[in-house]
């Protein structure tokens with residue numbers, strides 16, 4: 001055993017000296033190349049090394065809206081990957097907000113995601129408009145998690161759905177002992193720590209449910225986020241004409257990137273640095289539409305998509321917004 005140890009020890013010494021010699025060679029050789037010294041060593045050239053160093057020194061492409069890393073993420077906005085649907089979680093300093101909850105079969109997925117984020121109750125649950133890809137999972141959320149306030153748009157009588165999805169939601173709201181709080185433009189919800197959610201729309205009745213979507217602007221310090229549900233061009237135009245405070249750092253692009261929405265005048269009024277599109281991979285609608293992607297590109301707005309990037313998490317410290325997670329798919 002002793003001999004074996006000695007042998008290993010000797011071998012270790014040889015390896016150590018060898019490593020030292022190789023390191024010395026590399027250091028001297030690179031000094032020779034860099035500073036023109038001549039140590040009589042062959043020139044060191046590793047294929048791809050220059051490119052690798054350039055890459056390491058280049059600013060990370062993941063932080064177009066912030067040159068700095070957010071150190072204290074006091075507010076986070078999660079755009080869940082729920083396929084061709086929408087669900088957005090806001091973790092504000094003192095309140096938790098869930099905007100939409102995916103399709104009918106995604107309620108459990110949304111609840112699981114929320115629990116993974118340490119969420120055990122919801123302060124504000126907002127259903128942007130009663131289509132199944134937005135409110136489908138809300139009944140499950142209400143059944144499985146305490147909710148303080150439910151906000152829905154007030155609909156004109158002829159648009160009130162008779163679908164099972166909507167009826168299920170009303171039943172779940174009732175079972176939870178809650179009343180519906182109507183979405184009224186101008187209402188401000190204090191989320192603590194200087195964060196606030198201001199409702200901007202819908203500003204009038206429309207003849208389609210998409211335009212009845214609740215529009216909400218989240219502000220935190222000098223950063224802001226605009227959530228638009230499936231709002232289309234008519235409602236966008238009304239907000240622009242009324243001079244609504246649309247300007248936001250991040251836009252949740254309306255109607256899954258459909259060309260019915262994200263018109264040029266609206267995009268210019270919002271003037272976001274980043275747009276997030278919630279849509280499903282290879283969805284049958286062709287969302288996001290090419291026209292919208294071209295408009296966003298022409299205005300220099302970076303795009304993140306849940307179909308390609310998976311769940312998108314944006315963190316704000318009130319000054320900078322950092323893209324913390326992309327490519328972390330939670331749903332097929």
Ligand SMILES: [Zn+2]
Nearest residue numbers: 131133230255
């Ligand atoms: Zn939708």
